[in-house]
Amino acid sequence: MADLSVKVCGVDFKNPIIPASGVFGYGREYEELFPLDKLGGIATKGTTLHRRTGNLAPRIAETPSGMLNSVGLQNPGIDHFIETELPYLLTKDLVVLANIAGSTPEECAQVAEKLEATDVHMIELNISCPNVKQGGAAFGTSCEMAAEVTRQVRKVTTKPLVVKLSPNVTSIADIAKSVEAAGADAVSLINTLLGMRIDINTGRPILRNNVGGMSGPAVFPIAVRMVWQVANAVNIPVIGMGGVSSGRDAIELMMAGASAVQVGAAIFTDPYAPVRIAEEMNEFLDSKGIASVRDIIGTVKPW
Amino acid sequence: MKYTQGKYIITRKTAIAKEIYSFTIQCPEVAEAAQPGQFVHIRANGFTLRRPISICGIDKEKGTLRIVFEIRGEGTAEIAKLNEGDLIDMLAPLGHGFTLMPEAKKVVLIGGGIGTPPMLPLAEYYGGRATVISGFRNASAMILQEDFKKTGAETVLCTDDGSAGIHGFVTEPLKELAAKGGIDAVYACGPMPMLKNIAAICKENGIYCEISLEERMACGIGACLGCACRTVRNDEEYFAHVCKDGPVFKAEEVLF
Numbered sequence: 001m002a003d004l005s006v007k008v009c010g011v012d013f014k015n016p017i018i019p020a021s022g023v024f025g026y027g028r029e030y031e032e033l034f035p036l037d038k039l040g041g042i043a044t045k046g047t048t049l050h051r052r053t054g055n056l057a058p059r060i061a062e063t064p065s066g067m068l069n070s071v072g073l074q075n076p077g078i079d080h081f082i083e084t085e086l087p088y089l090l091t092k093d094l095v096v097l098a099n100i101a102g103s104t105p106e107e108c109a110q111v112a113e114k115l116e117a118t119d120v121h122m123i124e125l126n127i128s129c130p131n132v133k134q135g136g137a138a139f140g141t142s143c144e145m146a147a148e149v150t151r152q153v154r155k156v157t158t159k160p161l162v163v164k165l166s167p168n169v170t171s172i173a174d175i176a177k178s179v180e181a182a183g184a185d186a187v188s189l190i191n192t193l194l195g196m197r198i199d200i201n202t203g204r205p206i207l208r209n210n211v212g213g214m215s216g217p218a219v220f221p222i223a224v225r226m227v228w229q230v231a232n233a234v235n236i237p238v239i240g241m242g243g244v245s246s247g248r249d250a251i252e253l254m255m256a257g258a259s260a261v262q263v264g265a266a267i268f269t270d271p272y273a274p275v276r277i278a279e280e281m282n283e284f285l286d287s288k289g290i291a292s293v294r295d296i297i298g299t300v301k302p303w
Numbered sequence: 304m305k306y307t308q309g310k311y312i313i314t315r316k317t318a319i320a321k322e323i324y325s326f327t328i329q330c331p332e333v334a335e336a337a338q339p340g341q342f343v344h345i346r347a348n349g350f351t352l353r354r355p356i357s358i359c360g361i362d363k364e365k366g367t368l369r370i371v372f373e374i375r376g377e378g379t380a381e382i383a384k385l386n387e388g389d390l391i392d393m394l395a396p397l398g399h400g401f402t403l404m405p406e407a408k409k410v411v412l413i414g415g416g417i418g419t420p421p422m423l424p425l426a427e428y429y430g431g432r433a434t435v436i437s438g439f440r441n442a443s444a445m446i447l448q449e450d451f452k453k454t455g456a457e458t459v460l461c462t463d464d465g466s467a468g469i470h471g472f473v474t475e476p477l478k479e480l481a482a483k484g485g486i487d488a489v490y491a492c493g494p495m496p497m498l499k500n501i502a503a504i505c506k507e508n509g510i511y512c513e514i515s516l517e518e519r520m521a522c523g524i525g526a527c528l529g530c531a532c533r534t535v536r537n538d539e540e541y542f543a544h545v546c547k548d549g550p551v552f553k554a555e556e557v558l559f
Contacts, residue, residue: 029526032305069529
């Protein structure tokens with residue numbers, strides 16, 4: 001039995017596997033299938049200052065080895081999260097990363113400020129949602145805006161601050177360096193890649209929002225490349241995600257430089273994916289005689 | 304609500320019309336929990352998203368479920384490749400089903416095309432108290448008519464082109480029945496324009512109506528918020544989710 005525990009920004013995770021924000025709600029629906037304490041952590045549904053209704057349907061489309069979504073940050077608002085969802089999650093033995101978003105840097109800071117008085121373990125600041133008109137990816141695609149929103153949130157929170165980055169940029173390493181300089185304690189990547197599908201019978205895009213975020217196994221090699229580039233560019237921990245669907249994928253992303261791994265679309269194919277992936281990681285490490293998963297972080301030997 | 308995910312054996316497969324298949328699946332714990340109007344979320348090999356399929360039969364004694372589905376695209380085509388003896392990966396039973404009314408004296412069940420299968424468990428429940436109106440494009444797309452007759456329900460058949468039954472839409476026989484009065488509830492599943500018209504007729508006649516919707520879906524259990532549906536609850540507009548709040552909704556709550 002290998003040691004799967006990791007530490008990110010001083011926070012202990014019993015294993016490196018975290019369901020990614022958006023696929024897992026606030027955990028309740030999956031608890032019907034397995035105990036949440038099998039997870040290293042949970043990144044909760046992106047939550048804003050006020051309730052958001054989200055985009056019109058269809059919000060989902062299948063793609064080769066993946067999918068598109070354009071949910072548009074539908075959520076009940078931060079007050080509901082703090083009163084109803086967070087206390088429940090905090091009774092579980094796992095790390096809670098509260099994923100937050102906003103239309104302006106000020107709104108993001110207001111949301112973070114409300115979490116300051118809670119016992120939430122970490123904040124994951126989403127500057128990369130491709131499905132909302134204001135804020136979202138607009139923050140994540142310029143170094144200046146990414147730094148500004150990070151600075152504003154940093155000012156109001158002492159919680160470990162993870163900034164979630166967009167892959168829809170020319171140099172994700174430059175964005176990562178900007179948010180590191182602005183006070184981020186870690187970065188998580190990649191959010192979804194902007195994509196589109198068209199129903200050729202009707203000539204209409206499948207998504208009502210026309211475009212949406214692509215995820216699933218198809219994006220995995222991009223995630224590996226970006227995690228590797230960012231891990232080489234910054235001195236803060238990297239939480240990797242993007243198309244991870246097996247223990248081997250998770251090991252690969254950690255070798256590229258990730259200290260922990262989020263799992264997204266794979267959960268739709270196999271609802272037990274996060275639990276299975278942790279078990280598969282253990283099997284791989286045992287088969288190689290590696291005592292701790294920490295020993296593989298960033299160990300890729302580039303040519 | 305209790306659901307599970309597992310692999311279950313397909314004990315019977317039949318092709319019941321062009322590109323429409325019926326599977327009987329041995330899954331005692333799912334059958335035990337299943338209610339009319341719920342659905343199963345099926346993994347299609349090689350695809351990221353599962354495919355939601357409505358439940359067409361629940362046999363709690365034998366521990367089986369029946370599903371009837373149409374090949375709509377690559378995912379359902381993949382599921383249709385499964386054969387008797389193969390394992391099918393299901394997350395089930397899911398969603399909020401139909402409200403059963405033990406006291407009801409007369410109900411009308413309306414299915415349009417591939418919307419007819421979820422009406423069969425209701426027909427079995429209500430038996431002679433039900434009138435089943437089924438609508439299809441043409442005679443060759445017709446399914447489940449013998450199954451409905453076996454339940455003791457009265458059956459009315461409509462086709463768009465008149466190649467079988469009444470030439471016309473399901474709404475015509477519904478209007479006639481509504482005019483006679485005495486209907487306690489209408490249940491319907493089918494294309495959105497059909498459901499919209501049924502909801503309007505029921506509203507005009509003051510008849511309670513439940514409709515089953517479909518939408519492109521990811522998680523199937525209410526976590527990802529992918530399958531949004533515009534509804535009104537307590538005078539407030541709200542995006543409900545077909546997988547958890549539905550697939551069955553009160554017709555008066557749905558914004559078409």
